[in-house]
Amino acid sequence: MTKTIETSSDVATLDVADAGRRSLLKMTGTGIAALGVGAVAAGPATAQPAVKLTGKWDKVFPKSDKVDHRKVTFRNRYGITLAGDLYQPKNASGKLAALAVGGPFGAVKEQSSGLYAQTMAERGFVTLAFDPSYTGESSGEPRNVASPDISVEDFSAAVDCLGLLPNVDRERIGIVGICGWGGMALSAAAVDKRIRAVVASTMYDMTRVMSKGYDDSMTPAQRAQALEQLGRQRWKDVEAGKPAYQPPYNELKGGEAPFLVEYHDYYRTKRGYHPRAVNSGNAWTVTTPLPFMNLPILTYIQEIAPRPILLVHGEKAHSRYFSETAYAAAAEPKELVIVPGAVHVDLYDRMDKIPFDKLTAFFQKNLAASA
Numbered sequence: 001m002t003k004t005i006e007t008s009s010d011v012a013t014l015d016v017a018d019a020g021r022r023s024l025l026k027m028t029g030t031g032i033a034a035l036g037v038g039a040v041a042a043g044p045a046t047a048q049p050a051v052k053l054t055g056k057w058d059k060v061f062p063k064s065d066k067v068d069h070r071k072v073t074f075r076n077r078y079g080i081t082l083a084g085d086l087y088q089p090k091n092a093s094g095k096l097a098a099l100a101v102g103g104p105f106g107a108v109k110e111q112s113s114g115l116y117a118q119t120m121a122e123r124g125f126v127t128l129a130f131d132p133s134y135t136g137e138s139s140g141e142p143r144n145v146a147s148p149d150i151s152v153e154d155f156s157a158a159v160d161c162l163g164l165l166p167n168v169d170r171e172r173i174g175i176v177g178i179c180g181w182g183g184m185a186l187s188a189a190a191v192d193k194r195i196r197a198v199v200a201s202t203m204y205d206m207t208r209v210m211s212k213g214y215d216d217s218m219t220p221a222q223r224a225q226a227l228e229q230l231g232r233q234r235w236k237d238v239e240a241g242k243p244a245y246q247p248p249y250n251e252l253k254g255g256e257a258p259f260l261v262e263y264h265d266y267y268r269t270k271r272g273y274h275p276r277a278v279n280s281g282n283a284w285t286v287t288t289p290l291p292f293m294n295l296p297i298l299t300y301i302q303e304i305a306p307r308p309i310l311l312v313h314g315e316k317a318h319s320r321y322f323s324e325t326a327y328a329a330a331a332e333p334k335e336l337v338i339v340p341g342a343v344h345v346d347l348y349d350r351m352d353k354i355p356f357d358k359l360t361a362f363f364q365k366n367l368a369a370s371a
Contacts, residue, residue, distance in 0.1 A: 051139045052137065060271070066090060067121040069086065070085075074157060080133045080134075082139075082157060084130035084161065086128050088126050088167070094167070095167060096125065096167055096169065096172075097168075098169075098174075099120055100127075100159055100175045101127060101176045101177075102175070102177055103184070104279070105204065106180070106249065106277060108131050108135065111272055111274055111348070113129040115348075119351075123356070123360045130158050142242065144282060152187045152191065155175055155195075156191075156195075169369065174198060174363050175189065176200075176201065177198070177200050178201045178202060180204040182203025182322075182323075183205040183207070185200050189304045189309075190300040190301055196367055198304065198307070198309055198310070200311050201311075203311065203313070203319070203323050205296075205297065205322050206292055207293075208298075230289065245283040248282065249280070250267045250268050250280070251264075251268070257318075258318075259319075262344060263279070265345070267281075268280060301330050301331075305333070309327075309335070311336045312355060313339070313342075315338050317342065317347075318343075320338075339355060
């Protein structure tokens with residue numbers, strides 16, 4: 001087993017020895033208790049009754065002239081209509097390998113997942129970046145709620161969509177999950193044997209962080225208190241006939257941990273702001289943590305084998321332990337690439353940090369056409 005340190009020019013092999021998100025803290029550990037069920041916002045700015053696709057290019061990254069792009073919709077197994085951006089290499093012919101790309105948790109396809117998808121399309125893959133259920137341009141009511149089960153299903157639905165395209169080889173489909181969707185990707189690959197290879201970049205296990213807190217710091221008493229408060233919030237929601245929402249995400253008030261400032265610098269500035277993203281000043285429902293606190297999604301990570309896993313994480317990322325733990329739990333074939341000097345959000349959009357050459361080589365090898 002190897003762990004690799006990736007740079008722009010070379011790769012060195014080492015022996016394996018060894019959330020801008022104020023509101024995510026409020027969803028985990030003592031933060032849920034600190035939030036209190038009465039401290040809620042009026043509602044999400046992104047409320048919408050159904051799928052409505054914008055006709056303009058409103059991504060946070062420039063449009064490539066090397067790929068063809070179009071908007072698509074498709075349905076998951078629960079009947080929710082998902083919105084996606086389909087990227088295809090120009091002038092390609094024959095059956096191609098394809099990638100579904102999701103994440104980060106609370107982001108939209110106009111942000112990191114779209115950048116990854118467009119870049120990998122430039123490198124010869126048909127790619128699909130999508131908005132998860134209940135968020136972005138996808139359908140689902142109420143708005144801005146999440147479930148690990150439905151999120152994992154969204155990845156499989158994206159595979160369905162890709163596999164129906166006439167220029168896609170159904171036996172050559174992989175997935176890429178970013179941040180919280182890295183954990184979803186690993187879970188999807190474990191349960192959906194059609195997925196031939198999986199990459200998790202700067203991953204979170206959202207069920208772990210919500211149920212145990214950062215660095216697994218939540219005590220049993222804190223967990224019990226959080227669940228008591230969430231249960232009381234359910235009474236308030238049902239009495240009101242609508243869910244309450246958390247305060248706006250990634251607002252800084254001073255004194256935040258460095259990684260929360262990093263989230264703000266991506267989601268709340270020109271660099272990565274998008275009005276439909278939960279993380280860009282909108283909010284999840286207060287009770288969103290409930291299923292995450294009761295459903296570990298990486299229980300069957302060993303069952304991804306013999307299909308390959310590539311984990312990519314920043315050397316200085318606060319979240320690095322998620323990838324290291326997943327790597328230790330997974331079966332071969334697997335690889336962990338640590339990007340020198342990179343923090344968590346660097347792998348959202350820093351083209352000099354994201355090891356696209358490594359991702360390309362990984363998928364070219366593992367989604368190669370049969371002889």
